Amino acid sequence: MTASQNLAALRAQLATDRLDGFVVPLTDEHMSEYVGGYAQRLAWLTGFGGSAGSAVVLADRAAIFTDGRYTIQVREQVSATDWEFVGVPEHSVAGWLAVHACTGARIGYDPWLHTRGWVEEARAVLTARGAELVAVARNPIDAVWHDRPAPSPAPLSVQPEALAGESSAAKRAAVADWLAEQGADAVVVPALDSIAWLFNVRGRDVARTPVALSYAVIHADGTADLFVAPDKVTPAVAEHLGNAVHLHPRDTFATALTRFGGQRVAIDPALAVAAIFDAVEAGGGSALPLRDPTIVAKACKNPVEIAGHRAASLRDGAAVTRFLRWIADAAPRGGQTELSAAAELLRFREKSGILRDLSFDTISATGPNGALPHYHVTPESNRAIECGHLYLIDSGGQYDDGTTDLTRVVPVGTPTPEMRDRYTRVLKGHIALATAVFPHGTTGAQLDALARAPLWQAGLDYAHGTGHGVGSFLSVHEGPARIAKPSYPGAGPSEPLRPGMILSNEPGYYKAGEYGIRIENLLLVVPRTPPGGEAEMLAFETLTLAPLDRDLIEITLLTTAELMWINDYHQQVATSLAPLLEQEDRTWLQSRCSPVAF
Known part of the structure; x- marks a missing residue:
């Protein structure tokens, strides 16, 4: 139909x-x-x-x-x-x-x-x-909807503590402590990534996001009820969950909610649907509108998760570098399309042997398709990659130790002066955010203007957020923090940035019907006290490692400090990735990362 x-x-x-x-x-x-x-x-x-x-x-x-x-x-x-x-x-x-x-x-x-x-x-x-x-x-x-797909039957898998950095029992104990502080008897956890993080499990029920269809209730004594299809629970998963986690079929969740009569049940109004509140109250329970206690804990990565993301960034950066060398050679010779390029990048990632999935459908876009920030190539929309156009690739990988997301732009042939101007303004905004130093309590909304200012000065802007949180082998879009205008759709309440959070840095520019530009790296929020400073501040450490396109940089628009950042970043990229590359790729990378003249 x-x-x-x-x-x-x-x-x-x-x-x-x-x-x-x-x-x-x-x-x-x-x-x-x-x-x-x-x-x-x-x-x-x-x-x-x-x-x-x-x-x-x-x-x-x-x-x-x-x-x-x-x-x-x-x-x-x-x-x-x-x-x-x-x-x-x-x-x-x-x-x-x-x-x-x-x-x-x-x-x-x-x-x-x-x-x-x-x-x-x-x-x-x-x-x-x-x-x-x-x-x-x-x-x-x-x-x-007569041919509606059935929910995925894929089984759960265990995310080992060696990668999670903390046991599920310890996480549930922290939730139980929180419940005691709130004077609550239980908390309903409906968000799939929160459940995956809390129980140290992963699934395959949503494309590109390693979660399983389930619900959870955590009780004040630290025990839990997990509502999930029985066929998804393998013996290994059951052993991992242990006796303190009681398993129930997912389709019994709604009825179970009516059995909290006389109890105080915490429910996150931003993450829980109305039916959950209705069922608890219909059974005589009191619904407490409180934030899911896993949200901030999940977003603030522990040292093991940070180390895992660094390893994933190295691995992924090497694959992307091989791809960038390939596209720089193949695109001008013709015969490549958005679909063929996306497939080639997937092949480079798969050569690692440990890629679990992409972290989202790759945005492979050239010409006017690049002006669609969330474009998804199909056989019908697929365009040839031709000289005179820009090619934008926004992609990421799901690995057991981390989730990646980056965007690069490649000119096919000689870019126009306007393309160079717009790219450099986007790069200036990217650098301004990457080098920001700010006090504790600062929100992403307060930093967003740093990335837009070089575009604003030319009467330009972009209609999307500047940064989103990223999970640890979880959702590539993770709350609660983001970097965006307060009015941006889905921005939600302003959330202070905290050490351990990983966010994207992705300003862009889009000229409808012609081309799109976006530069994206992932950033880690870290403590930093400037020399001579009187208080500990926060800053960003760039995690993503892949070369920027030198041919699109208009040096006359850059300050000395910006040029130094580019050269320092490229030196880090070349030094970090060289051991992972074969000689021809290494030589190409070194040429692309050589210092930009002042």
Whole structure:
């Protein structure tokens, strides 16, 4: 069926269900950013392939909501005949319903796909409109999506303490201590990466993210209930979890929530869906809206995890360097495409023998496709890599010891003066963030302007965040910290940066219809006291190791300090990666990392 036919089928089902409209988010029952195929309802309904968005379907009109990253992509993938395009954060689903829902309308929502905060906001505006927000017992899309994929049956695996740096028992004990401080009896942990981190397990239920579909409840005595499909638990995993972790089928979770009568249950309102709150309260329990206690602990990597990421960065940097040499030679000779280049980079990574997966679908983009920040190449969109264009590659790997993510841009042929100017301004912003020194308590929102200032000076900007957290063999997009404008979609509350956090540094520039530029390295937050300083500060250590493109640098735009940073970084890249490369690759790398003249 086509997307238009899917929309018609949904409208027919809504009529059967006595609903006048329905809200469709791009998430799953764990509020995940990346979801399994069974939860790709928005893509099935609209054809949109981005990683963030939502939609509203009424009887006579429908709207899809996306942020600035997808302004072009959504119009290319979604029918303008069927759908109205609405930008966020300028507009919201609730605000749109306040205008377009009719008096007396019954607007449906799936309580397993929305937070309680969203439900309260939408209910308030609809009530003021004289309409009603209705929780559905069964998602109407699931009723008409006849070839909907089944959830993954892949088994769990153990993340050994030698890589995790701390036992699961110690992590659960810390959660139990937190519960005692809060005067709570239990905490519900619905986020898949939190569960993977807390129990030192990994899974294969979501493409590119090593998590398993599950729920967890941690009790004040340190015991835990883990709700997961029984077939996923191998004898080795069961032995690893031990007797203090009680296993239950995942489909019994909703019923179990109703058995907390008289107890105080902590639930993170940002990560838990409304149905979890509803079930606890329906059973007589008290739902305490508190942040998941694993969130900050998971984000602040321990020494073992940091060492693992350094090893992964070396390994990955060597693979990317081999690829950059290959593309520099192959692209000008012709015959390469976005798909063939992405496949070649995957082959270089796979030569390590220990690549588990990519950390996200590779963004391999040339020409106008590069102007789409979250472009995903398909056989239909695949473009030849041709002279006169820029080629952008944003990619990462999942290894047992770390998760990587980096972006490089390569000119095919001679770049234009404008390309060099824009690249250098992006590089200046990248350097400004990489070299920042800031006090404890500083948030990513306070640092974001450092990366944008060189572009702002030329009347330019980019419509995405500057940095996101990265997990330890977990999600490539990890909260709670990020570097972004406060108004950026999904930015959430401003989160102080803390030692051990790993974040990306990825300013960019995009000229619609022509090219895109982004330079991305991963940064580690570290303590640093400047010479003569009176207090300990924080700074960034660059972890990613791969050469920048010298041919795109306009030296006249750089300060002496910026040139010194480039030369120091390239010296570190050459010294670190040379032992991992064969002679021809090593010689090429050394030529690309030779000092830039002042």
